[in-house]
Amino acid sequence: MPNSVDRPSLSRSIEDYLKVIYKLELESGSAQTSAIADALAIAPPSVSGMVKRLADAELVTHVPYRGVELTEAGRRQALRMLRRHRILESYLIGHLGYDWDDVDREAERLEHAVSDDLVERMAVKLGNPTHDPHGAPIPSAAGTIDPTRYLPMTEIEVGHAGRFRMIGDADPERLRFIASLGLRPGAEFRVLDRQPFNGPVTIELDGDRKEVIGFALASSLQCEQLEEPTLP
Amino acid sequence: MPNSVDRPSLSRSIEDYLKVIYKLELESGSAQTSAIADALAIAPPSVSGMVKRLADAELVTHVPYRGVELTEAGRRQALRMLRRHRILESYLIGHLGYDWDDVDREAERLEHAVSDDLVERMAVKLGNPTHDPHGAPIPSAAGTIDPTRYLPMTEIEVGHAGRFRMIGDADPERLRFIASLGLRPGAEFRVLDRQPFNGPVTIELDGDRKEVIGFALASSLQCEQLEEPTLP
DNA sequence: AACTAAATTTATGCCAGCCTAAATTAGCCC
DNA sequence: GGGCTAATTTAGGCTGGCATAAATTTAGTT
Known part of the structure; x- marks a missing residue:
């Protein structure tokens, strides 16, 4: 071949x-x-x-x-870059001690330089992950990607439980804030209150009451709304 | 600071x-x-x-x-690049399964992209090595480098013993040939015969007789001539 | 339907880095 | 020291990728 x-x-x-x-x-x-x-x-x-x-x-x-x-070719290349970026982030965090919040800059520089070979070697060392540490899906080497779409946290209804899935943002300050709230991919929470126009959202997480503020913030938190509230 | x-x-x-x-x-x-x-x-x-x-x-x-x-500034930058390159080679070989002979291309691409921070993280994972897998000295982060100069193998006198120190070359084919002879940094050998004008050199290595051929080859093998023959 | 504000494109220009062809300089030989 | 050759530099050109200023198109009024 x-x-x-x-x-x-x-x-x-x-x-x-x-x-x-x-x-x-x-x-x-x-x-x-x-x-x-x-x-x-x-x-x-x-x-x-x-x-x-x-x-x-x-x-x-x-x-x-x-x-x-x-075009199809363009999308293929874009997904290839996304794979590189997310594999790099995962590797830098997992094997070189980078932090959740400041790994993006480094990955951004490297994604243009690494060979496909190196990316695949890193992927193997990581156990061929399907999601990166921010919860974002990693396209496969063949160019397919998990198409699941989540809801911004600002759209989950009051009273319902949700599961935080991924953060579609790379700003270090926001990432640090999110981490400080205890929000990690997979975390479950319940929406206690929610202001209109993408205002603050109040959630219960790990038994504590927390306020998620700012439009850009809460709307970049991709969540899944759980049918059955898990925290009754 | x-x-x-x-x-x-x-x-x-x-x-x-x-x-x-x-x-x-x-x-x-x-x-x-x-x-x-x-x-x-x-x-x-x-x-x-x-x-x-x-x-x-x-x-x-x-x-x-x-x-x-x-200039002084130019040399500083050159040594910084050399450090990046050699740390990268060492890391790719040590942690990502690259081979002796084909790591150079990848390091060459990455050395322009990695941050100083990442280089130092890799150096730490490697235990702050002073020499890379080819035997070449790695400049310190401060910009100093081991100034030791070795002799090309073609200049070691017949009958004397020598120690192979480093290979000043990145050509994959040559590296494979050298590896196939069993020549690794630190290996000791004795020069049995030597043709003039940088011709072939015959050495005894690990009890076997081997011929190192080609000007560019033997002259790129940096060795130290041992005062007292070690294989009497 | 005409007018206006905003988005977009065209027209130019600049810099980094490469090229080829032509001019210049250095080094050497007699 | 004159002349030849090889190395080097200058001159001029091209592409990628950015910029600003001016022209154009779209879309939303009214």
């Missing part, structure tokens, strides 16, 4: 664009120029230029003034 | 130039434009251009038409 070598190996920039476009499609269904520019902290015209190149390389399709969509 | 952050962090290209210039200075005492171009597999005019930028950044001094010399 002649490994699919001799693909031109994407530039660091292109890899970042694909990753961001993938995330935007997932979160909001579409990837618009200004959203990409925002996420990459560059000016919108620069995105227009790159989008042209990505479309030429058939990694995205582009409808002018409307936004961009990953 | 405000860590020396906010240095502009050298580009990948610049890091490669500094590494190559360091090696050339070490091997032949001077670093000339064409030698740099050769080592990096780029055209000489490109080197001229980069040398100008390196000189502007005070990483090298440049005497037109004469060559280039690392």
Whole structure:
């Protein structure tokens, strides 16, 4: 089986664009120029230029003034980057003593440099995990990913129990705050109170009453709503 | 202690130039434009251009038409790269199952991406080694390096014993050949015969007679000549 | 239907790093 | 010291990837 070598190996920039476009499609269904520019902290015209190149390389399709969509090849590459990132995070935490909250920067640097071979070696050392320490699913080497969608904590109904599944965020400060509340992937809680407009959510966790504050925070906590309250 | 952050962090290209210039200075005492171009597999005019930028950044001094010399800052950066490379090689071999002979490519990619923090974490996991698996000395985090110079195997006198110390080469084929002879850093041998002009060297190793062939090969084997023959 | 605000694209320009071709310099030989 | 050769530098060009300013399109009023 002649490994699919001799693909031109994407530039660091292109890899970042694909990753961001993938995330935007997932979160909001579409990837618009200004959203990409925002996420990459560059000016919108620069995105227009790159989008042209990505479309030429058939990694995205582009409808002018409307936004961009990953092609099959583009999605494959994006998932490959996501796998690298999450395997790297897992390895750095598991084998090199990195903390939950500050591993993202390092993984971000390395994901553009490691070979597929090294990623797979790390995966083996980790026991081929399917989820990273933040609870996020790790795409398989073949490019498939667990499609389960969870709810933001802000949408779980008052009185219901929930299980915290993953944190879709990499900001160290937020991660530290979440960890300080005792929220880890798999943790079960009950929603005691909830303010409208994605306001604070009050939960009971491990017998304690805790307040989860801030729109960006509670809405980035991906949870599953449990049918039967587990804390009656 | 405000860590020396906010240095502009050298580009990948610049890091490669500094590494190559360091090696050339070490091997032949001077670093000339064409030698740099050769080592990096780029055209000489490109080197001229980069040398100008390196000189502007005070990483090298440049005497037109004469060559280039690392400044103190340049040498510091070169040693930092060497430390990264050798720690990475050691870690990949020791903890991720890489082989002696094909670890170089991976380390070469990673050395531009890893953070100093990660390098030091790997060094700790390895027990702060002073030499890598090829026998090459690893610069300290402070930027000092074991200055010991060994002899190429081709210069050890017939009848004398020697100790193999390090292989100054990364070519996988050569490394495999050397490994197949049983030559590992620390191995002791006796020179039985030696052809002039860096020709083949015949040695006795572990009781067997072996022939080390090829100029580039035997001369890249750095050895120490033992005063008292150990195999009488 | 026309006007306006916001998003997007086009037009230009800059820098890093590479290239080739042409000009320059160094080193050597007689 | 003149001339040849090899090494080096200058000149000019290209691509990737960013920027700003100006033009264009979309969408939401009214």
